Amino acid sequence: MTALGMLGEDEARELLIRELAKDEYQQAKPGLLDEILRRITDWFTDLVNSLQGASPNLGTLFIVVAVLLVIGAAIWLVRPRRNARAAEAGQVFDADQVLSAEEHRRRADAAAARGDWDESCTERFRAVVRSMEERVVLARQPGQTADEAARRIGPAFPALSADLVQAATVFDAVRYGKLPASEADSRAAARLDGQLQATRPVLNAEAPALAVPR
Structure with missing residues (x-):
């Protein structure tokens, strides 16, 4: 038995x-x-x-x-x-709120100004992802995680792909791992956002051919 x-x-x-x-x-x-x-x-x-x-x-x-x-x-x-x-x-955006990339940037800047590095990093990464959606580099997918977004954006910006993965890692660590971000993390995320805005995406076999990226 x-x-x-x-x-x-x-x-x-x-x-x-x-x-x-x-x-x-x-x-x-x-x-x-x-x-x-x-x-x-x-x-x-x-x-x-x-x-x-x-x-x-x-x-x-x-x-x-x-x-x-x-x-x-x-x-x-x-x-x-x-x-x-x-x-x-694990998703990047809250389901009940849709903001533009510029609105997320303003939130990130305001958080950084008051020394809230956690919110500064999460809002800056959201600005990056939303910007890629607005530029038609990344398809808008409800429930998309930070890691998924970073790896899908990366091929269009090969020189910044490692920075994208790092920013996604910080986002997850702060948002879901309850680990604190630093001022250096906030500055790195802002720098990445600026570099992405100033760089034209490269479309190749690995990057999604979506409309006309800007």
Whole structure:
């Protein structure tokens, strides 16, 4: 008999409680999911109660199977929300706000003026990406990550591709890694933005041939 088959009613109930208490389930259970998990737990409790008079081996078998089914259902319900949250976490732009490259630059300049290097770097990188979209060098793609944007822009500006990747790395570190940016990072991002504005993109086999880039 497997280790799961050796579980008693109390152990099986404890396994279920520990599983559903994990962060991924707790963080992903707004509204409907919360109600579904509550009903599953109630059903499990009713099942345990209904098996009180059954033979110990048969009762344990039913409980173990029920625990596995509940855990499987919980994972199936939670996974799409976790994947959606992960995708959203890495994107360059907030979904509820669309600003021009110049507006992002003004925000970056204002942040730098008050010594907020974190916001200065993130807004400057957003200005770079939005500028590439406005110049038709980069296709506008909702949910695009900083790394994806940098690697797609790079072939059109080969001399600056390494700087683009570095700026994307700083953006992710500040925005999602909760690491502080420095004044040097802010200056490097501003310098990159200026160089990109002053450079005509090179279209080749690797760069997307989109309209007439400027």
